[in-house]
Amino acid sequence: MTERTIRDLLAEHEFFAEMSPEHIDLLAGCGRNVVFPANTAIAHEGDPAEHFYVLRTGRVAVGIHMPQREPLVVATLGPGDVLGWSWLFSPPYWRFDALTTQETRAIALDGVCLRAKCDADPALGYRLMQRFAHILVQRLEATRVQLADLYGKTHAG
Amino acid sequence: MGSVVIDRRGFELLIAALQSRDYKVVAPTARDGAIAYDEIGGVSDLPAGLTDEQEAGSYRLWCRDDDALFGYAVGPQSWKRYLFEPKTVVFRAQRVERVGFVRAGPSDAAPRYAFVGVRSCEIAAIGIQDRVFLGGSHADPHYRARRDAFIVAVQCGEPGGTCFCASMRTGPRAEAGFDLALTEIVAGDRHEFVVEVGSSRGDDLLGQVPSRPADSSDLGAARAVTDSASERMGRRLDADGLPERLAAVLEHSHWDQVASRCLGCTSCTLVCPTCFCSRVSDTTDLKGLEATRTRTWDSCFTLGHSYLHGGSVRSTIRDRYRQWLTHKLSTWVAQFGTSGCVGCGRCITWCPVGIDITVEVQALLAPLGPGRPTVSPGAGAPVEPAAPAEVPR
Amino acid sequence: MLAERVSEPMEPQPYRVIEVRHETADVVTFTIEPTPGIASMDALPGQFNMLWAFGVGEVPISLSGLRPGGVLVHTVRSVGTVSEALTRLHSGEIVGVRGPFGRGWEVETAEGDDIVVVAGGIGFAPLRPVVEHALANRSAFGRVVVLVGARRPEEMIFDEDLLRWAVATDDIAVEVTVDAAGHDWSGHVGVVTELVGRARFDARHAVAFVCGPEVMMRFATRSLQERGVPLGRIRLSAERNMHCAVAHCGHCQLGEYIICRDGPVFDAARLLPLLTVRGR
Incomplete structure (x- = not known):
């Protein structure tokens, strides 16, 4: 199998499916390949959020640390998902913990680099924000459904 | 003959x-x-x-x-x-060792x-x-x-x-x-x-x-x-296409208007000659050796009628009146191939607040103006004189 | 009009409990067989029985397993007086049974297609026979995808089956998700509808079988639709207050349907419009 470039990997990824080749070229310049072994902390609440991860394989648990309680995992992410949107805003800090539960391969996109390119090319920025907005809406919807506590005592069998 | x-x-x-x-x-x-x-x-x-x-x-x-x-x-x-x-006893059982239970007593x-x-x-x-x-x-x-x-x-x-x-x-x-x-x-x-x-x-x-x-x-x-x-019929109801016409007004504000008068007392369902809802309750004798299953009339106006573990599906009187009326005149047809109303008028006469199914249907089906519907006879409003009805043969 | 003596449809038949398995803190699966002299029933996946606790009452419980020789499996969650009495049954004890009732999943009509099972909470119970049928007739179907959601890992029912299917069978895809978990949970965290978007199946040649709380079924249907599964190929199992199970008592009405007679399984094209009218 020939070595695939960051550009190829981004172009294959679901998140960038509707972006133009030119825009993907621009983004690829901000990325590098990363591999996290299982049970590795990718992010820690309160740390500076320097990267945005495009997940290719593996699984990442996004959780909240609560004093005197077991850590609570509120979402898991896997191939096709992206991790982290804190880099979008200033100052960028992680809001949650992110821990791999399997060996995870990803492309790390540098936040400073991304913001600079979006500022320089508003069309790219708009496309990227559109993709993010879509993911945010999906996660918000999922969170709302989780809030409804679907599996409360309403069914006997 | x-x-x-x-x-x-x-x-x-x-x-x-x-x-x-x-x-x-x-x-x-x-x-x-x-x-x-x-x-x-x-x-x-x-x-x-x-x-x-x-x-x-x-x-x-x-x-x-x-x-x-x-x-x-x-x-x-x-x-x-x-x-x-x-009230009908539908089943009586006697607890018996090894086999669990057997039917007790003669059938009805x-x-x-x-x-x-x-x-x-x-x-x-x-x-x-x-x-x-x-x-x-x-x-x-x-x-x-x-x-x-x-x-x-x-x-x-x-x-x-x-x-x-x-x-x-x-x-x-x-x-x-x-x-x-x-x-x-x-x-x-x-x-x-x-x-x-x-x-x-x-x-x-x-x-x-x-x-x-x-x-x-x-x-x-x-x-x-x-x-x-x-x-000389006291009331009339335009029954043509009622099932479809009522199915189209499930969110009409007039349901709220009726609900503000309806007491949810179940009288209409008890006097209705077609209402068939029932519930079965189980009881035992004091020793717990004989169990009886008793069927009694029920009514869709009770909260318990639509109870699912945790609460009632039809929690408001609006929901329950709508269920009763649309069942009678609309969904009954899909369920049993006939309307559930025979026009006997009992539900009108015996309603303690005088809710009149013929008037409510008329209000629900009145053409809507822009915005909120305007047809809404108030509580105790005089009923329009009924016009002579056509008698189909 | 007056004919032969008609059997009493409200009369339960005695069945003996032969196995009890505690799935979670409040869910029990028990296996039952007809007592001597009681004819065994021919039940189908998706149908339900009325289970009667002597002198306490009766509840509708779907079949969570069909075994040879008229042996039946039911999974009950303790949510009220009757279901609580049922979850306290021990091996050797007797339970009253009426059934089977209703229209089932009709899994066989999906032959040649991919099967997508989407289950939430106790809603997994009526779907287990679908998976078992598909595995027993594996070559008759395309891909078999099983997506299961629960509130917490410890509330996931049939975990042994899930593990066995996931590990021992290589032509079935099993994904489980919970609303929240600790770090010791190796499955997904999130709602089951999210799994629909990620699962691998051919949406144009798939039949989906969905059961769970009504909200979950509405969202799962939307997710399946977004994937390209037509509404007419999404089957849902509706729940209403079934009392008599023979369409006489009026309790389980939903619009033009009487669930115990016309359902509980409906295709989404018929059921979904009814589920979105509030208070119906």
Whole structure:
């Protein structure tokens, strides 16, 4: 199998499916390949959020640390998902913990680099924000459904 | 089996003939200020010379100026209470070692009924309940055992103020579904019954009673009784396309308007001759050795009716009134192939706040202006005078 | 009109409990067989029985397994007096049974297609026979995808089956998700509808079988639709207050349907419009 470039990997990824080749070229310049072994902390609440991860394989648990309680995992992410949107805003800090539960391969996109390119090319920025907005809406919807506590005592069998 | 004419004495003999054939004869009587069905000893138990006045939320008996035996419309009860009893033990079991439990006691012994004075709308109502209890893949044995009742229909001469059977095409003339059908003719000294025969056992019974063949003037007089009744219906309802038209107004604000008046008291469902909802409750004796399963009438106006673990699906009176009305006039058709309403008017008369199904339907189906609908008769608003209804034949 | 003595549809038949398995803190699966002299029933996946606790009452419980020789499996969650009594049954004890009732999943009509099972909470119970049928007739179907959601890992029912299917069978895809978990949970965290978007199946040649709380079924249907599965190929199992199970008592009405007679399984094209009218 020939070595695939960051550009190829981004172009294959679901998140960038509707972006133009030119825009993907621009983004690829901000990325590098990363591999996290299982049970590795990718992010820690309160740390500076320097990267945005495009997940290719593996699984990442996004959780909240609560004093005197077991850590609570509120979402898991896997191939096709992206991790982290804190880099979008200033100052960028992680809001949650992110821990791999399997060996995870990803492309790390540098936040400073991304913001600079979006500022320089508003069309790219708009496309990227559109993709993010879509993911945010999906996660918000999922969170709302989780809030409804679907599996409360309403069914006997 | 041509029609015949019997006189009042002949009618007495007819009742006696039923009794001699071991029928338990049930007929209208006057009780507690209303017409009520009960087992009768003879014709003298019938409410001779009485009539009724019915309006939304009101019912009153008055004296007639003749001795007619059937000169009133339907009272609060219907024959439902004999075919589908308010309370039925459906199963009794005895706890037994090793096998767990066995059926206890004999199965239900049904009385052998003869119903006298069954109106056309009630025959239609029985036909509707037949579809529910006998028409599916599981027949109800209690209903079936009682359903063989001998039916003596009486053609309606005095429609009530809340009647609209002509709109629902269920009356006032019964064309089938009876063993015998009487049209009472009272004029001056004449007090006779024109009798139509609907079955061979009806014909057989009639053979025990002195009669004369009905001539064309008798038949004309009988026809005139129901013709006149259909022209004097107290209410009307435009029944064409009702199922579809009501299905389109499920979110109409008028449901809230009705809900603000409806007490959710269940009266309409108890007096309705087609309402069939029931619940089964389980009890045991004190030792816990014998268990009894009892079926009782239920109503979609109770909160428990739509209970799912954790709460009721139809939690507001709006939801429950909508369920009742749309079931009756709309979804019943998809469920059982017929409307659930026969136009007897009981739900109007016996509603303590006078909610009138014909008026509510009219408001729900009135053309909407822009924004909120404007048709909304208030509580106790006078009911529009009913126009004479067309009588389909 | 008066015919032969009609059997009493409200009369339960005695069945003996032969195995009890505690799935979670309040869910029990028990296996039952007819007592001697009681004819065994021919039940289908998706149908339900009325289970009667002597003198306490009766509840509708779907079949969570069909075994040879008329042996039946039910899974009950303790949510009220009757279901609580049922979850306290021991091996050897007797339970009253009426059934089977209703229209089932009709899995066989999906032959040649991919099967997508989407289950939430106790809603997994009526779907287990679908998976078992598909595995027993594996060559008759395309891909078999099983997506299961629960509130917490410890509330996931049939975990042994899930593990066995996931590990031992290589032509079935099993994904489980919970609303929240600790770090010791190796499955997904999130709602089951999210799994629909990620699962691998051919949306144009798939039949989906969905059961769970009504909200979950509405969202799962939307997710399946977004994937391209037509509404007419999404089957849902509706729940209403079934009392008599023979269409006589009026309790389980939903619009023009009587759930015990016309359902509980409906295709989404018919059921979904009814589920979105509030208070119906």
